[in-house]
Amino acid sequence: MSDPSRYQPQAIEANWQRAWQEQGLHDTPELEPGEQGFYALSMFPYPSGNLHMGHVRNYVITDVVARVQRLRGRKVLHPMGWDAFGLPAENAAIERGVDPGVWTDQNIASMRRQLDQLGLSIDWQREVATCHSDYYRWTQWLFLQFFEAGLAYRKEATVNWDPIDQTVLANEQVDGDGRSWRSGALVEKRKLRQWFLKITDYAQALLDDLDGLEGWPERVRTMQANWIGRSTGAELQFAVVNDDGTDTGEQITVFTTRPDTIFGATYVVLAPEHALVPSLTGAPQRLAVEAFCDLVSRQSEQDRTAEDKPKRGVPIGAQVRNPANGALMPIWIADYVLADYGTGAVMGVPAHDQRDFLFARQYELPVQQVIIPEGSDEHAFEGGAWTEAGVLIHSGRFDGLTTTKAKAAITAAAEAEGWGRERVQFRLRDWLISRQRYWGCPIPVIHCDSCGAVPVPTEQLPVELPRDVAFTGKGASPLAQLESWVQVACPCCGKPARRETDTMDTFMCSSWYFLRYSDPTNNQLPFSRDAVDSWLPVDQYVGGIEHAILHLLYSRFFTKVLRDRQLLSCGEPFTKLLTQGMVQGVTYKNPHTGKYIPPSEVADADDPRDPVSGEPLETFFEKMSKSKYNGVDPAQVIDRYGADTARMFILFKAPPEKDLEWDDADVEGQFRFLQRIWRLVDTALERGLTLADGAGSAAAVRAALAAAGADNLPPEDADLRRAVHTAIAAISEDLDGDYQFNTAVSELMKLSNAMAPLLADCHPVFAAEALRTLVVLLAPFAPHLAEELWQKLGGRTSGDSLNATSVHRQRWPEADGSALVRDTVPLVIQIK
């Protein structure tokens, strides 16, 4: 600590963090009317209490973006907050009896301390926490906006029930294996009355506007488009007929994307949950049908939808007439037809649909081919469905039409004759927002026997979460068990009524937090229109790929609804999106026992062996997690090497969007690089160089240039100028394009390597300017070190014309060498 010539980050970083804080260097500047600010945003964390490397990577990336923009002279908004509702707090309450609010606030405080050590340029005055009532009252207010717009409604629905967490999950929270995204439990089905938001009303707009999101990764746009899942087809009606061939008056409506194959339909299948199933089932079939429906309802989503499962079904004893050719065909129910997609009914065309084919073969239903390959008069139909396009046969007046033409012609005929119409179908379902949990934002509704579901008047917001609750972890939510809170007078008629006891999906809270940052202390509105319009849309959003669908889609939906409610102007919230890769750690696993072994128990990293059995271990990189013992604690890295090394390493090690393999040896190498820069500056100081030799005087630079002759410099001077110029161009390009921080850091390292041997021999003016450029370029990546070096070089006391109190007031060099001007002082690097 006493040796001033050694780079000791621990000795300088906290000081600079304090200095920035005291100077308010990262406070958000006021924007002039019409002025364009820059909004740099990280996805806010859940306050688990522990900062992990994934957080560090996320926030460091955003911080570099913010710092570069500030150096370029932009006014920057760079906020942070807490996605603070959610199950872990409630689980802590159940397991350890701590109050979820207290637990969460403690975690926020501790994570805030850890974040501060990273030297992030965050404006903490705009901090928000979704669990504080000055935030969630506006979440409730926004819910009422949806309600008023007819976009929030209640319906009884079959929902995903998580038997461990005792709550309902949205479709999106059930993973591909039919398990809860959080507890991992196999999801069951239940019927409950739930609140939904009508995101399907915006399906088309959400899809259309994806095209304009050029600053988003292609794959995220594709994932969203697939999730929305638009398909065009037709809705066709099949009349139910009695045994004697007369119509019963009932209709079965099916949705199909292949109306051209209707002449090949040989049966109709309903989902077991279809509303007409009970009434259409014949007496002899009733027992079988009920047994089958019961079986299906007990199946998990996984069993039901696994593609390799045999398709099962039963006939219900009724029949329909094919509207195209009048043929009578049986009605079946089957597990492969889903109640909540399309109309919950399909026409079975075994010849041209693989699922129908398998089903028909299993139950010996007739197969009628109606499409043949174009240009062939023979049937290409062999033992599997023919799903390609072709030409129609056995289709009456439509014979000979191609698939494409037949789709249009048959749909048109159906429309003209009244048995169908064109129909666009989305895969996207309405968003189920009800959660039977305590630690969430209460839904501001009161249920009254006479008035129905009544919104809580806005002046009564917030509906506060009661704090004196018992957590048993069993049965209904603690809210529903708290009669003193539930019983309330109806705002309409004043009669006794009951509060809604469901809380909102936490995705509700995170769908608008980026708007609140623009005006975080407003207590009249969630945000003023002026404030939100002056900062939104977010210029650069940074976060994990795991939010590619849910959070980003919901946020886009919110933004569009609020725009349509005249609360803001933009239709898309995030102009550019960067999805950073995971941080992976070295993982040791015993391939026989399947157990993960902590690295501390592995004696020899080159020949890892199980400490108990001595068996050789597998070594690989995997996403850091507690259960795999492969995590690296950011605090320990910072204690040892400092925040600047951690920042540089994480930026350098891999391109931001790719997975990053954490390697302690590499961190060491990064630290040594910063040490070399430190020594470089020390060497310059020993020679008596300061920034005053260069930038302090425009005249000095011009005089030096004139003396040397611009095209006739001594080789060292020319080499140095070239090295600096090249680095500036490369770094600017890396940062402007796709944020290739890894190569930008490389260029910086190359520059400092190239500089070291040249500084001793070149003109002091050039040497000083080159050093100044190096330090400024370093500033976004290793801000503490850059500040310290700037000060050591006399950047604050040299009579510098900017009188900079901080290197952050220095202008970032422009990509073309000629523009390397800091106010009136030309930088040396003007000639190639």
Add this chain to the structure above:
RNA sequence: GGGAGCGUGCCGGAAUUGGUAGACGGACUCGACUCAAAAUCGAGCGCCUUCGGGCAUGUGGGUUCGAGUCCCACCGCUCCCACCA
């Protein structure tokens, strides 16, 4: 099954977008300094070589004066969606 993407040294990754492949870093080897170690500094580091060079970017073709980059086929890997009618 549908979609997106990727394949370059021992490793992470570069390559001015069609122009000297392997930047920068790690690991490794040798040397200097040291009683020694660490740190630091210097050198080497794709493969083969008769030291002239030759061969190398998953495999096989193609376009081009020129291909890691563009086109076709194949092999392998990753991610997302998936009985969505």
